[in-house]
Amino acid sequence: MTAPGPGGHLLVTGGAGFIGSCFVRDVLGRRDGTRITVLDKLTYAGNRANLGEVEADAGMASRFAFVRGDIADPAAVAPLVAAADAIVNFAAESHVDRSILEPAAFLRTGVDGVHVLLEALRAETERALRGERATAPRLLQVSTDEVYGSIEAGHAREADALAPRSPYAAAKAAGELLVRAYHATYGLDVVITRGSNTYGPFHHPEKLIPLFVTNALDDLPLPLYGDGLQRRDWLYVADHAGAIAHVLAHGATGGTYNIPGSAELTNRDLVARLLALLDKPWSLVRSVADRPGHDRRYAMDGRLLAALGWTNRVGLDEGLALTVAWYRDHEPWWRAARGGDWDAYYARQYAERLATSSVAEPAS
Numbered sequence: 219m220t221a222p223g224p225g226g227h228l229l230v231t232g233g234a235g236f237i238g239s240c241f242v243r244d245v246l247g248r249r250d251g252t253r254i255t256v257l258d259k260l261t262y263a264g265n266r267a268n269l270g271e272v273e274a275d276a277g278m279a280s281r282f283a284f285v286r287g288d289i290a291d292p293a294a295v296a297p298l299v300a301a302a303d304a305i306v307n308f309a310a311e312s313h314v315d316r317s318i319l320e321p322a323a324f325l326r327t328g329v330d331g332v333h334v335l336l337e338a339l340r341a342e343t344e345r346a347l348r349g350e351r352a353t354a355p356r357l358l359q360v361s362t363d364e365v366y367g368s369i370e371a372g373h374a375r376e377a378d379a380l381a382p383r384s385p386y387a388a389a390k391a392a393g394e395l396l397v398r399a400y401h402a403t404y405g406l407d408v409v410i411t412r413g414s415n416t417y418g419p420f421h422h423p424e425k426l427i428p429l430f431v432t433n434a435l436d437d438l439p440l441p442l443y444g445d446g447l448q449r450r451d452w453l454y455v456a457d458h459a460g461a462i463a464h465v466l467a468h469g470a471t472g473g474t475y476n477i478p479g480s481a482e483l484t485n486r487d488l489v490a491r492l493l494a495l496l497d498k499p500w501s502l503v504r505s506v507a508d509r510p511g512h513d514r515r516y517a518m519d520g521r522l523l524a525a526l527g528w529t530n531r532v533g534l535d536e537g538l539a540l541t542v543a544w545y546r547d548h549e550p551w552w553r554a555a556r557g558g559d560w561d562a563y564y565a566r567q568y569a570e571r572l573a574t575s576s577v578a579e580p581a582s
């Protein structure tokens with residue numbers, strides 16, 4: 219098993235989304251000869267504009283190809299996996315609230331899609347064993363801390379039991395289990411990463427940080443679920459993408475690596491920091507009905523990843539400042555991302571909640 223080095227050809231599935239597009243920009247930006255093909259279905263969350271910087275740069279564009287397609291479609295996947303030295307799978311439906319409203323698409327991409335990728339990888343691994351290609355491709359499955367469920371105290375370690383509590387987290391856990399099973403059964407070269415709550419530029423405005431930043435810029439209410447004392451450990455997107463590239467290159471085959479964030483804090487404290495950066499009042503914050511099954515806390519132990527030689531570079535103060543500045547400077551991007559089914563989704567998720575909301579108690 220050899221991890222792909224500089225100059226290899228990566229297949230990046232879901233590469234037009236938030237974290238995947240950061241990975242593509244940063245890896246091609248190293249200008250070390252690595253080539254990337256993106257396979258992306260361009261769901262409501264996928265956006266070709268997220269790769270605009272790559273396509274506008276002759277040096278990067280010459281090593282980049284984009285294919286629109288579904289990871290659950292074997293005919294689309296097989297030739298792309300055959301041409302790749304490694305696959306990094308970011309493709310997923312990624313929003314917990316949408317998984318509560320309509321879980322089916324989460325299973326289709328997170329379970330069936332992962333299965334299709336694994337079957338293509340299995341075929342290529344068999345070809346390598348027969349000497350029909352030099353090495354078998356490696357798969358890095360991008361997973362999440364949410365597979366551990368709510369961590370009331372302490373920090374989850376990689377060998378801990380999985381206890382997902384939302385349809386999103388259950389689909390991600392199922393995908394991981396398939397990846398592990400194909401490693402054990404067929405000897406596929408796989409690695410898994412479990413990233414923490416991620417934030418930064420190009421984040422779809424349905425998620426907490428970009429939703430609250432863009433609503434605040436428009437002086438719209440900020441719907442804080444429940445008591446707002448849920449805790450998350452925030453990871454800047456370039457650190458998440460960098461850690462994935464590091465694990466792809468250095469991770470042990472069959473290994474799983476937590477990617478913790480740089481700062482754990484309550485949603486209330488996070489919102490207070492965003493409002494201070496935006497110079498907007500706390501009176502925008504509305505206390506609304508909680509998310510069903512809302513996980514109270516996510517927290518992971520990062521010792522395995524640290525031992526592999528990775529350290530996050532961007533702290534929360536710097537990352538939030540960069541993020542707020544980016545949304546201020548990219549209004550056309552986030553207004554366009556609030557197109558498609560946005561109004562219908564927003565009404566379904568928030569109309570009743572906001573109608574029955576109250577002014578939130580100020581953060582401590």
Ligand code: NAD
Nearest residue numbers: 232234235236237259260261263264288289310312413416
């Ligand atoms: P995102 O929703 O911004 O991007 C997902 C991308 O996958 C989109 O471009 C979408 O078009 C594409 N896609 C969806 N279904 C597809 C399919 N069937 N075939 C091909 N492409 C498809 O999500 P993100 O926040 O960038 O997350 C990327 C990955 O990282 C996901 O697997 C997610 O579970 C994981 N993750 C995210 C976070 C986070 O905080 N955002 C944290 C940990 C792990």
Ligand code: TYD
Nearest residue numbers: 314415424425426427429441442443448485
């Ligand atoms: P989110 O960005 O959806 O990420 P995740 O559910 O993967 O942690 O939400 C982050 C936290 O913010 C989570 O505790 C739910 C909360 N939240 C709100 O209070 N209001 C909102 O409108 C949203 C989208 C999230």
